[in-house]
Amino acid sequence: MDKIQHKFVQVNGVKIHAAEIGGESSPAVVFLHGFPEIWYSWRHQMIAVAEAGFRAIAPDYRGYGLSDPPPEPDKASYKDIVADLLSLLDALAVQKAFLISKDFGARVAYLFALIHPDRVCGVITMGVPYMPITRISFTDHLPEGFYIARWQKPGRAEADFGRFDNKTVVRNVYILFSRSEIPIAHENQEIMDIVDSSTPLPPWFSEEDLANYGSLYENSGFQTALKVPYRSWSETYNITNEKVEVPALFIMGEKDYVLKLPGMEDYIKSDQMKMFVPKVETVFVPEGSHFVQEQFPEQVNHLILNFLKKDI
Template sequence: MDHIQHKFVEIGSLDLHVPELGPIRYDTDLLCVAATAIVIVFLHGFPEIWYSWRHQMVGVANVGYRALAPDFRGYGLSEVPAEPGKTNFIDLVDDLLGILDHYKIQKVFLVAKDFGSEIAYDFELLHPDRVLGVVTLGVPYVPDALKYKLFAQLPEGFYVRRWMKPGRAEADFGRFRVKEVVRRIYILFSRDVIPIATKENQEIMDIVNYTTPLPPWFTKKDLNAYGKLYERSGFRTPLQIPYRAKPVNLGKIIPRVTVPALHIIGGKDYFYKLPGIKQYIMAGEVKKYVPHLTVTFLSEGTHFIQEQYPKKVNKLIIKFLKKHT
């Protein structure tokens, strides 16, 4: 962690925070090694930021790779757009392209979590010549039409349906300090049940109370790191992306990912409990879109599997990287 360099790259009109590490070598010229090392770009989800990849950055850097873990626009230390409500998924795809062009990186492996998986796969479909392979955690490739169909089967109290409505989450979150909002979301999303408000007049934050402890793998130090950065960025862009933004318009591009891919999911990930998702993954329907996909389960893993089991996840990622380099 101490060796991670925190850089800022101007993409368009925004300064984006791009933490960088590796490769870690002690017996050679680090600058020369870094210039030729294969690059792994880590793409976070919600409510995560670059910090959620801290263990994986160190893991891949220790075996000779160069890691970048940008904060998406409006997240973490990246600049908040002037009009967060107009931010869409294509903006994040374009930001990623801008970062690679800035560093003159031709090809990368993408490791993505939660809605970051959507950015990774959209980027591969739009820029297949820039991607060596894709690793996703928690959320696999799900076409937009299927996603909306699955969500429609869930009640009005489902957190995604609530947070899609402008003003609903803002009012819910606004009752608490920022760090308490982050704490409750982390607790809520680390459970093995779908977050749904079931009681009359119950908001999503009400599902968790003050006495509920954090997961044992998420420390107060971690919470302070998240809280501090969300106090800076606010939730304006994070609520827009992923909950209210327009999906990427692929036009005539056939949604078929041709690069090697790995999907890591926990048996206790609430996303795995969504209607139809288990069958979609297990029956192999996902391979219609990602034919070279391997799926790996960690039975006790939750939605934050990379923070919960960093060594196990690092081992799987590194094995995949070595196989395809």
């Protein structure tokens, strides 16, 4: 961790924080986080790819972690994140990169690959598969009481989160999202109340990790994080060809609650993704949760490095 360097890059009117390790002339690998994650969620993978001869770069999106908030957080969008990523690559003199993403970062990675295919060597996603941007809505048939449905309502999550400090919010979400069952709140229950203070952290997630997440969210809070992704699913894009031609890898924990969402397991296991990402390979991690890269770093690192070395 001490070898990871930190820099701030001015892009599109905001300062973006990026963690980095590895030689500047080495092939670049950009890590895109999900929620409630931050650059720190890629700590194990960054070191592994750097030791294998790559340049690892992990930004915090605008409004997340140590990056600046957008000028108007209630208007934040996926398009902003994609534009920031392009400007970040330009500022760091990276002509082409591998994109490794997790959770809603998968949408960022694939949007970028669709809009800027000449800047992408390959895509790895974890936890969330490629979902065609204009044809399949991730939010169409969500179970009642599911957190995404709750957090889409302005003010609902803010009131729920506001009862706790940032560290407790991250703690509760990590516990919830680590389960194999879909986290659902009862009618009069808030999402944060599904777990209580006596519920232990996942065994692979330490108090030190939690403290790091808590301190990073002290800077950003959750205002932008609730807009992107949860209130931005309906964002539209001027994309006519949804086929991604670069090599791709999808890593899915078999204990990931996302598999229980309506139609998701069938979509993933029936290879429907290959209609849109012909070169994708899907790998299941038997005991993996939604945080598979933190839970089983050695196994995930092995999969990543095999992919990167094959597609250099």
